[in-house]
Amino acid sequence: MTRNRHAVIWTCISGEPEKMGDLLLSAQQASFTYTEDYISSAQAGFCLLGDASIWGADTVVYPVSERIPVFPRMLSLIPGANPRNLQRRHYLDLLKARLGKEPPPGLETEWRLLMMGGHGGIGHVDVFPDDISAEQWYRTRASLNDDPGVAKRSGRRSQLWRMLKREVLDENLDFDAQQIEQVLGPTPSVGGMISKLLVSVTPGGKSPVFYAPGASNKKSVVLKVEPPEYRGMLDLEALCLDIHAESGFEVPWHQRLDDEDLHFLAVERFDQSADGLPVPMESLFSVLATGDHKFRESGDIFLQELGGKLDRLSRVANLVPDTNEQMYRRILMALLTGNGDLHLDNIALLGGVADCRLSPIYDPAPMRAWPRHNLVSAIPYNPEGYEDRGALFVDLGGSFGLSARQTRQCIHDALAATSSYTERVAALDRVPARQRQQLVEIVRQERLLLEKYGSAL
Ligand SMILES: Nc1ncnc2c1ncn2[C@@H]1O[C@H](COP(=O)(O)OP(=O)(O)O)[C@@H](O)[C@H]1O
Ligand SMILES: [Mg+2]
Secondary structure (H helix, E strand, C coil), rough: CCCEEEEEEEECCCCCEEEEEEECCCEEEEEECCHHHHHCCCCCCCHHHHHHHHHHHCCCECCCCCCCCCCCCHHHHCCCCCCHHHHHCCCHHHHHHHCCCCCCCCCCHHHHHHHHHCCCCCCCCECCHHHHHHHHHHHHHHHCCCCCHHHHCCHHHHHHHHHHHHHHHCCCCCEEEEEEHHHHCCCCCCCCCCCCCEEEEECCCCCCCCEEECCCCCCCEEECCHHHHHCCCHHHHHEEEEHHHHCCCCCCEEEEEEEEEEEEEECCCCCCCCCCCEECCCEEEHHHHHCCCCCCCCCHHHHHHHHHHHHHHCCCCEEECCHHHHHHHHHHHHHHHHCCCCCCCCCCEEECCEEEEEECCCCCHHHCCCHCCCCCCCCCCCCCCCCCHHHHHHHHHCCCCCCCCHHHHHHHHHHHCCHHHHHHCCCCCCCHHHHHHHHHHHHHHHHHHHHHHHHHC
């Protein structure tokens, strides 16, 4: 028998914790109702298309499915079910201790994980089982020890290292989860595939010393930890961030760090304002799935339809006018750097209904370097009617509403931005030679195809 589950959503978007409303989950649907105070505050809602300016006092509803068992916006607040997700392992261990048995797979456990890890993460939405837990959590966080020396105490730091070595490098070491929580605070869920933590770092510091998120005089970062089976991946990702930045894309500050066998990429968080307040951030996947109940996965849309979807979205939300062109430019950069992994969770919108835009670039890792990720585009395209991929990607400009002249400019810029890419890939000696060769060859082919048509436009 299923029963309704209840939870609450809070936010700290104004600097003070406030309740947004009540969340209810039945076997058929998720529903959410704003509090009157939150509606009258006119602040951003829990998701773009579920904003209070659209729904007011009406209950926002979403028909759940096995694939999306909660509101799509909530998916990134549940730690991902992949073997290297640090948060999932951590919370499953806690749950196991609480239940006295292995937590059974299924919705009950996912819901519990959402209650445990669904606050303090990326964006401005914090989910809790009830109001008392919410108030308590904000109080504890406010008193979190901000002592800058805290992570230097070698005992605690070595606990963190032991945890990372155990969970990421599979070394047989024990660690004390409680000591890690004392250094870094509770570990909220972060989406994506590879291990990562939300911490802060000293900008420019050469040695990897990590502090609690939000520590004063530090940069809050998403800290990505390189999986040993993808050696050099974070070097490639850092190179792609640099290449985007050099050609004018908005790219967060980032730094590669190494410590013995552990390799990190610290990327400054852009889901926070300069004074540390949370900024709404929602993946395009979540936005599209909330708007179209038949949409369940990245594969449910063709690249050729993306421009139209963004047009439709801009009738509801105030999207920055050149969003379509920026999207096309990002797709070309992904093609020309060998990033086949530009899926709809690697594209996000920042801001609320009144003012939203594409987030800065993140996760541009050229995964095609690894044979099992050698996919041209994670968002599928319809190849019918095209002589080859070059013709298709040139024609794609039109589907984003661009003229032939604008399309030509975008292609020209993307080719120029990536002109030294293969040499720079070849120079990354931490990346295995096979991966470098594969990537260089793939990128060479894509350039040839695009150049052939780009020059004829
Ligand atoms: N600099 C950042 N600021 C804010 N959120 C970020 C940033 N980088 C990544 N994220 C969020 O974290 C998630 C996981 O990061 P990502 O780099 O995509 O990791 P993975 O390589 O594991 O997919 C992203 O989907 C996005 O929601
Ligand atoms: Mg990602």
